[in-house]
Amino acid sequence: MAASKLGAPAPDFVLQTVSGKSVRLSDYRGKRAVVLVFVYGDT
Known part of the structure; x- marks a missing residue:
């Protein structure tokens, strides 16, 4: 998935x-x- 731009609509999911x-x-x-x-867990 491509990075979202600030102020852009979120993609549907x-x-x-x-x-x-x-x-x-x-x-x-x-x-x-x-x-x-x-998000839980250690990364």
């Missing part, structure tokens, strides 16, 4: 909830949304 439902970023287009990503 799909993630699964803990209950197994698929959620797309585009489902929230036009709405206020916060995307939190937690």
